[in-house]
Amino acid sequence: MQAKLKSMQSDLQDLYKLALVEMHTVAGPFIQAGKESWSHFRVRAERSYTKANAWVEQQHKRATNLHWSTVDRVHSEVSPRLPEGVKVDREQVGFTLLALYTGTIAMVLYLILRRCF
Secondary structure, three states, X not given: OXXXXXXXXXXXXXXXXXXXXXXXXXXXXXXXXXXXXXHHHHXXXXXXXXXXXXXXHHHHHHHXXXXXXXXXXXXXXXXXXXXXXXXXXXXXXXXXXHHHHHHHHHHHHHXXXXXXX
């Protein structure tokens, strides 16, 4: 009985090994294609991320330049019109304009949300 069980176990192990070999033979190309596809996808994703990051940095620089050029224009127009002894720093004008931008955006969002709901 023991010999028969060992023989059956040996046969099952051989079948298992054959099944593994067959599985690797059949699934091997699909696994390899999946790995290659993933590496191509990853390369494309990294390239897209780099492009998007560069675009965001460029837009940030443009927005910063636009903001400070507007601050300079407003400051140069407001400063001569102020009464004597009253001075406004360039930074104060910048923060005031940022507050105006934020308020305008908040109002537009409020109006959009009010229309939607």
